[in-house]
Amino acid sequence: MKNQLKKYGLILLMLLGIGQSYAQEECWLDDLAGIMQGSSHEPFRSFITNDDNGFIKFKELYDSVGANTIRNNSDILNLYARVPDAVKDKMSDFAGGQAVRFTRDFGNLLPSQSRNLDADFVDGWKRLDDLGVDDVARRNLENIVQSSIINKYAHNIASASQSRKGNFGEVGADLDLNIKGYESLQIRINNINAPGHNGIDGVYRAPDGSYIIVEAKYGSAKLESANPSTGLPRQMSDDWIERPGELANAIGNQQLAQTILNSDYKRVLARVAPDGTVTYRLIDEEGYVIMGGIGNFNP
Numbered sequence: 001m002k003n004q005l006k007k008y009g010l011i012l013l014m015l016l017g018i019g020q021s022y023a024q025e026e027c028w029l030d031d032l033a034g035i036m037q038g039s040s041h042e043p044f045r046s047f048i049t050n051d052d053n054g055f056i057k058f059k060e061l062y063d064s065v066g067a068n069t070i071r072n073n074s075d076i077l078n079l080y081a082r083v084p085d086a087v088k089d090k091m092s093d094f095a096g097g098q099a100v101r102f103t104r105d106f107g108n109l110l111p112s113q114s115r116n117l118d119a120d121f122v123d124g125w126k127r128l129d130d131l132g133v134d135d136v137a138r139r140n141l142e143n144i145v146q147s148s149i150i151n152k153y154a155h156n157i158a159s160a161s162q163s164r165k166g167n168f169g170e171v172g173a174d175l176d177l178n179i180k181g182y183e184s185l186q187i188r189i190n191n192i193n194a195p196g197h198n199g200i201d202g203v204y205r206a207p208d209g210s211y212i213i214v215e216a217k218y219g220s221a222k223l224e225s226a227n228p229s230t231g232l233p234r235q236m237s238d239d240w241i242e243r244p245g246e247l248a249n250a251i252g253n254q255q256l257a258q259t260i261l262n263s264d265y266k267r268v269l270a271r272v273a274p275d276g277t278v279t280y281r282l283i284d285e286e287g288y289v290i291m292g293g294i295g296n297f298n299p
Helices: 002-016 027-037 042-050 054-065 067-072 074-082 085-091 096-106 111-115 119-131 135-139 141-153 162-179 246-251 254-261
Strands: 202-205 211-218 266-272 278-283
Touching: 027 042, 027 054, 027 067, 042 054, 042 074, 054 067, 054 085, 054 096, 067 074, 067 096, 074 096, 074 111, 085 119, 096 119, 096 135, 119 135, 119 141, 135 141, 141 162, 162 202, 162 211, 162 266, 162 278, 202 246, 246 254
Parallel strands: 211 266
Antiparallel strands: 202 211, 266 278
16 A cells, blocks of 8 residues: 555556656656656556555666666666566566667567566576677577576576486586577477486587587586396497487487488587586597697687
8 A cells, every 4th residue: 555655656656756856866757757758668567556566566667777778768667567576577677678678689679578477487598698609699589488497497406316417417508609600400408307318418510611410418427338148349449329210219210310421421529517608629530529729629
């Protein structure tokens, strides 16, 4: 009730034309008065009118992103009005530039789509934005989902199950390569609890059209040795990669698999740290990591 009285009292001040003097010390209220009188802020006006805490939420957003951003980007306010409260809280933590980019990326969503955004999604997007990735990579929904997984599980992945560690490693490597312009040819993992699988982790087309075959490992996990009892070759050796159907099963395309096998593909180990950062080393045809400078791989 107190918030309602405050809200309606401030609206009355604005309607009576005396809000300007009150706003000499509270510029945000002066700007809000102008917004409420504008013609391009209908979703936001509806939000302010119907949300008991609308003034408080607006003030938090205003303080975070800055007056100039608020004044010059009506789409920010209209998107803010449509998203759930958890996303409003995240938007109120944005700097001005981030609010502009987030709105540019998602301001055209339908109202029903805006309401389906959640805090994890925003955290994933913000991580990509903080990394400075390009617009295409930052807007890619699969990238955002994978980025949110890194955000959500990085703090406790060290004590997680082997299955989760494996998926975390694959997600970290897949995301890193995609934001660097590589194209995943396998189905991308979008769940920390995705079913485990044996075989090739990732196959990628590089920006120059060449191919790399990647084994992702979390932490200090090692490549599997050959198994004499089963006849399974050493992991990531050519004999292991070129087993009948192995590559085709990984990417779901027999013709493309044969094209890759006939090419000068590279074998790569991607080692993923608990914070999601990735380092790479080349692997030789026998499945052993190449040491020294000759083994460096920088996607």
